Amino acid sequence: MIKRAALWTAIIAAGLIGYAAKHAYGMSDQAIYLAVTAIGLVIVSFHFDRRVAALEERVIHKDYSGIKVAIQDGERHKPQHEPPKSLIDGGAVQSFITAAHEVLFEDFRWFGAVLNQHVAEAWAIEELNDTDVRGIEGPEVGRRYQVYYNACKMGTMQVTVGGHEWIFRPEAFAENRQAQVEIDLNYLRFVPFDAAESLISSIVLFIAPFGDDGEEARSKAASVAAAALTGHLWESVRTPDIDTSFAFRTGGPYELLRHTTDHWKANGIDPLEKWGGDRSWGNEEA
Structure with missing residues (x-):
């Protein structure tokens, strides 16, 4: 539950940063959307890799x-x-x-x-x-x-x-x-x-x-x-x-x-x- 909350917090933070950058540098909505999407995908990918690694640790490296x-x-x-x-x-x-x-x-x-x-x-x-x-x-x-x-x-x-x-x-x-x-x-x-x-x-x-x-x-x-x-x-x-x-x-x-x-x-x-x-x-x- 805590890890899921942290994931959503990171995505929301990326959105707020993009919103601030839009007003500070006059960036277009499309550029902000693409940037936030890319950051979100990186975060999700990192989270997914950690879950897979944890699963492999349990399956392949069982403690015998x-x-x-x-x-x-x-x-x-x-x-x-x-x-x-x-x-x-x-x-x-x-x-x-x-x-x-x-x-x-x-x-x-x-x-x-x-x-x-x-x-x-x-x-x-x-x-x-x-x-x-x-x-x-x-x-x-x-x-x-x-x-x-x-x-x-x-x-x-x-x-x-x-x-x-x-x-x-x-x-x-x-x-x-x-x-x-x-x-x-x-x-x-x-x-x-x-x-x-x-x-x-x-x-x-x-x-x-x-x-x-x-x-x-x-x-x-x-x-x-x-x-x-x-x-x-x-x-x-x-x-x-x-x-x-x-x-x-x-x-x-x-x-x-x-x-x-x-x-x-x-x-x-x-x-x-x-x-x-x-x-x-x-x-x-x-």
Whole structure:
């Protein structure tokens, strides 16, 4: 309000000066009009430039100091899983639930714990009590997770049924299981590349086909992660005035996840009870 008053004061002052000059020097009305208009345009232009500069300062030069401290020096968040007891318990709509959703829900019971065992130490995957997730065309059914890097809440991840065959034959899903994982992260450009790669490649590794050659599967997962992170870096550099988020999606038969959880079940291990769904080291020995 004060700045607007100052602007109008300056314009009125320019008009009074022009009026005085007209009588003092016998200038024509047209010359006075043009002079006052020019002065007014200069004042308005100066005011507009200051407003644009202030806006750019807020948009382009956002203060990320607190985010960086939480990422680089913050204490690692210890996951506090709240796994839903059932799809209904997590808020899923009864009419959306099929046999395929029930199979997937059970198969991914320990997905957060599996990832916490394999990602870089600063990451923490925490399951939420939420099974009413978002899909491409509307509400879906699955599992949701909060993702942390040290003390910074980075974003979310969700798991839903993959493929399309299950839509028409959900009872046959157990014979050809497919999952889709989507992860959305903020501030990823402040995370070291090796740490970012460990998260994305681990997700791909446990979801993609694994086969008989573990080294080949790991190499493919690393390549997929590197390509996704390179694309994110490109967009971050191309549009530095936009706080670009990282969105990644992958799907597959999650063979390695099933192998890992079957191994735990065969050995009587519940990672949520034994390690709190976190890393096995620093807790109780495996």
